[in-house]
Amino acid sequence: MNNNAGPAGTPLLHVDRVTVRFGGLVAVSELDLDVPEGSIVSLIGPNGAGKTTAFNCVSGIYAPSSGSVRFRGKRLERSFTPGTILRALAVGLLTGLLFAAAAVDVDRLWMAVVKRGMITGEPFTMSGAMERLRGYFRSELAIDQMAGKWRVVSADGSDVLAIKRDLGEARLVRDALQAKVTARRTGPGTVPDATDLNQREAAAAPLVALPVVKEEVLDRLAAGKSRIRWRGWLGLIAGLLLGSAGTLAVWQRGRRSPHVVARAGISRTFQNIRLFSSMSALENVLVGLDRTIPGGVFSMLLRTPANRRAEAEARQKAIAALDFVGLSGDANRIAGQLPYGDQRRLEIARALATGAKLILLDEPAAGMNPNEAADLAGLVERIRDRGVTVLLIEHHMNVVMRISDRIAVLDHGTKIAEGTPAEVRRDEKVIEAYLGGEG
Amino acid sequence: MSTNRASRTSVPPDPSTGPWAFLAQRWELATLAVLAIAPLVIPALGGALGGQVTNLFIYCILALALNVMVGYTGLVHLGIASFFGIGAYVLAILTVPMYPFQIGFLAAAVIAVLVTAGTGLALGAPTLRLRGDYLAIVTLGFGEVVKVTLRNLEQITGGMKGLNPVPPPGAGVTVAGIDLGKEFAIDPRWFYYLALLSLAGVVLAMRRLENSRLGRALVAVREDELAAQAMGISATKVKLAAFAMSSAVAGLAGCLYAASLSTTADPNAYDFNRSIMVLCAVILGGLGSIPGTLLGVAILVGFDTVLAPWADSWIQQMNVNPKGLSYLSFSGWRLAIFGVALVLVMRYRPEGLIPSRRLASELRDGGAGS
Numbered sequence: 001m002n003n004n005a006g007p008a009g010t011p012l013l014h015v016d017r018v019t020v021r022f023g024g025l026v027a028v029s030e031l032d033l034d035v036p037e038g039s040i041v042s043l044i045g046p047n048g049a050g051k052t053t054a055f056n057c058v059s060g061i062y063a064p065s066s067g068s069v070r071f072r073g074k075r076l077e078r079s080f081t082p083g084t085i086l087r088a089l090a091v092g093l094l095t096g097l098l099f100a101a102a103a104v105d106v107d108r109l110w111m112a113v114v115k116r117g118m119i120t121g122e123p124f125t126m127s128g129a130m131e132r133l134r135g136y137f138r139s140e141l142a143i144d145q146m147a148g149k150w151r152v153v154s155a156d157g158s159d160v161l162a163i164k165r166d167l168g169e170a171r172l173v174r175d176a177l178q179a180k181v182t183a184r185r186t187g188p189g190t191v192p193d194a195t196d197l198n199q200r201e202a203a204a205a206p207l208v209a210l211p212v213v214k215e216e217v218l219d220r221l222a223a224g225k226s227r228i229r230w231r232g233w234l235g236l237i238a239g240l241l242l243g244s245a246g247t248l249a250v251w252q253r254g255r256r257s258p259h260v261v262a263r264a265g266i267s268r269t270f271q272n273i274r275l276f277s278s279m280s281a282l283e284n285v286l287v288g289l290d291r292t293i294p295g296g297v298f299s300m301l302l303r304t305p306a307n308r309r310a311e312a313e314a315r316q317k318a319i320a321a322l323d324f325v326g327l328s329g330d331a332n333r334i335a336g337q338l339p340y341g342d343q344r345r346l347e348i349a350r351a352l353a354t355g356a357k358l359i360l361l362d363e364p365a366a367g368m369n370p371n372e373a374a375d376l377a378g379l380v381e382r383i384r385d386r387g388v389t390v391l392l393i394e395h396h397m398n399v400v401m402r403i404s405d406r407i408a409v410l411d412h413g414t415k416i417a418e419g420t421p422a423e424v425r426r427d428e429k430v431i432e433a434y435l436g437g438e439g
Numbered sequence: 440m441s442t443n444r445a446s447r448t449s450v451p452p453d454p455s456t457g458p459w460a461f462l463a464q465r466w467e468l469a470t471l472a473v474l475a476i477a478p479l480v481i482p483a484l485g486g487a488l489g490g491q492v493t494n495l496f497i498y499c500i501l502a503l504a505l506n507v508m509v510g511y512t513g514l515v516h517l518g519i520a521s522f523f524g525i526g527a528y529v530l531a532i533l534t535v536p537m538y539p540f541q542i543g544f545l546a547a548a549v550i551a552v553l554v555t556a557g558t559g560l561a562l563g564a565p566t567l568r569l570r571g572d573y574l575a576i577v578t579l580g581f582g583e584v585v586k587v588t589l590r591n592l593e594q595i596t597g598g599m600k601g602l603n604p605v606p607p608p609g610a611g612v613t614v615a616g617i618d619l620g621k622e623f624a625i626d627p628r629w630f631y632y633l634a635l636l637s638l639a640g641v642v643l644a645m646r647r648l649e650n651s652r653l654g655r656a657l658v659a660v661r662e663d664e665l666a667a668q669a670m671g672i673s674a675t676k677v678k679l680a681a682f683a684m685s686s687a688v689a690g691l692a693g694c695l696y697a698a699s700l701s702t703t704a705d706p707n708a709y710d711f712n713r714s715i716m717v718l719c720a721v722i723l724g725g726l727g728s729i730p731g732t733l734l735g736v737a738i739l740v741g742f743d744t745v746l747a748p749w750a751d752s753w754i755q756q757m758n759v760n761p762k763g764l765s766y767l768s769f770s771g772w773r774l775a776i777f778g779v780a781l782v783l784v785m786r787y788r789p790e791g792l793i794p795s796r797r798l799a800s801e802l803r804d805g806g807a808g809s
Binding site for chain 1: 537538539561564565568591592593594595644647648650651652653655656658659662663665666667668669670671672673674675680684
């Protein structure tokens with residue numbers, strides 16, 4: 001019965017020279033392991049041999065320090081797609097806008113764009129708002145109102161240059177002063193601005209007395225334009241870089257997350273049972289089925305017929321899975337209250353429900369008596385007969401020898417033997433590892 | 440409305456529709472019916488009491504929002520009030536006459552809810568990898584940041600003055616000769632019904648969430664994040680969903696709050712105290728339990744905003760305390776009673792007053808095992 005594995009070619013799981021180090025401690029060293037499709041492969045060895053570490057490595061909980069794990073010839077990690085970059089850029093843009101908003105003082109921007117539009121009494125229009133927005137970034141002088149009087153103010157409202165009773169007068173003053181500021185901004189030698197300035201001043205002079213504005217205030221106003229733009233761009237770019245780089249870094253670190261591995265088709269149970277202990281047995285299996293249930297949040301909230309059907313189908317499937325492991329009578333019992341052996345079987349049902357092609361069982365028969373262990377061995381064989389490949393860690397030698405197609409033996413993190421049960425049983429090194437060498 | 444999925448096939452009865460659950464659901468419907476009829480029978484609800492009970496409903500919505508995070512997903516959230524505040528302020532910005540937008544209540548509420556959900560996502564995305572206490576500290580910090588930001592963005596939020604007047608829902612809308620805006624402004628029962636309706640909607644949504652794929656995933660992540668991931672569940676996405684839903688519902692509560700007060704009040708209304716008050720209500724009532732959460736709010740907030748003022752005015756009427764001594768007024772003892780009650784409940788009923796089926800079994804199981 002040995003090696004009744006699936007088709008030749010790439011094995012389902014290919015572990016290639018995997019080493020896992022925790023600081024200076026080597027838990028698994030240069031492990032090679034092939035699991036052919038449709039087989040039962042066991043990993044055995046004394047306690048602390050690194051079996052569970054190897055499992056954690058395959059299921060994506062640890063990343064190998066070196067070497068690679070391939071499933072159906074592919075590395076199990078999220079692939080780098082254009083979507084990844086787009087998402088990173090989107091997050092970056094959002095961060096950038098946030099930074100820019102802080103840098104240009106969003107509070108004053110709001111005042112300039114929204115509130116000033118309301119003050120003059122004209123109806124609020126989008127084009128007017130855009131005009132004021134541009135004005136804010138160009139640091140153009142603006143008009144606002146306080147206590148019934150019109151004021152000519154700097155774009156951010158921090159400098160008040162003139163106060164007038166009449167809106168028309170205020171406008172004239174604003175234009176004249178703006179021309180002055182613009183002239184200063186473009187430099188003293190520029191002729192067109194100078195004439196423009198003179199003309200405007202001449203036009204305004206008979207109507208209103210231009211206020212005297214200090215030189216340093218004019219300088220500040222002239223410099224304001226470049227300053228606020230510069231701050232805005234700096235914030236935007238800094239945020240964009242920081243946000244995108246951060247998103248990419250996080251993406252990189254989450255690349256080999258266990259759920260990616262699980263979705264690729266590897267599922268597992270845990271040595272120390274990790275059920276969702278306050279949920280019912282049925283719900284546990286339904287969590288395993290999660291990926292196979294269609295429908296999003298809105299169909300759930302509206303409880304559409306499609307959603308009801310999907311839930312009902314999932315429930316049927318979950319019942320079938322419980323039936324398969326022999327727990328059909330316990331569907332509504334709380335998982336944490338099931339007997340120990342049943343909890344192990346429930347964990348297997350949950351893992352199978354994910355639709356995995358490879359299932360990793362970490363000591364499924366631990367703590368069972370010989371009868372229960374024999375039942376379990378039967379269950380593992382039935383799993384294999386369903387077309388699910390099994391990789392097993394087990395200490396019950398009866399179980400291992402009876403059902404395994406191949407056995408790999410680990411000791412102190414290194415593989416010391418591999419072969420059929422009969423071969424492994426005879427291996428000198430294996431006997432030595434289990435019984436202890438001489439001297 | 441009922442989710443009566445009778446067992447048509449060989450499937451054993453779904454625990455969520457078993458006889459007990461059905462009773463629980465009818466209990467909810469009965470409560471709803473009583474609350475719906477109450478204003479027609481009790482004239483006091485047309486007065487100040489109506490406003491207080493409306494406030495209670497809004498708190499219930501806020502507590503249910505927090506329950507998604509703390510109860511279902513097991514993420515300790517100490518800044519729920521900030522989302523409440525963001526909802527209130529966005530609604531206010533979109534409706535107050537001071538700003539040019541002045542859109543209708545419904546549209547503004549939808550936008551406010553979307554904005555709070557987005558803010559929740561923005562807070563959640565970078566912080567989800569934090570566990571337990573660390574996330575609690577981040578949310579606590581976020582709450583303070585929001586409060587201070589609301590205070591300091593004076594041009595936008597009106598600083599300590601807040602934004603007002605927020606027009607009542609339906610301002611300018613006339614249905615069958617009734618000016619809704621006016622009605623809302625005059626009769627508190629309109630708000631009572633609006634809040635009750637929203638609360639019923641949120642409860643229904645929560646019920647559906649509990650028995651759905653996403654609801655199970657939330658609980659799975661709470662129970663054992665690694666095992667959930669090994670089942671192909673993206674813990675990050677599930678937690679983000681929890682963040683978004685919780686923030687959105689809290690934002691809805693904020694909208695109702697601002698509209699019912701017709702002001703956002705000052706930013707201190709959205710501080711840590713409110714977050715903790717709501718958290719206490721959820722824990723007192725029973726984490727992850729809808730009726731528990733509602734009861735917790737009814738007891739804690741009801742005590743604070745309905746009973747305490749009433750007891751105070753009664754003491755004054757009886758002329759027991761003519762000198763205004765603080766130890767003779769009920770308010771003076773309010774926090775002490777509050778604290779003692781919480782201690783007692785946590786000592787004798789750690790799973791809460793009406794525990795969720797799931798959590799109760801866990802705690803009792805743990806107690807029996809140790």
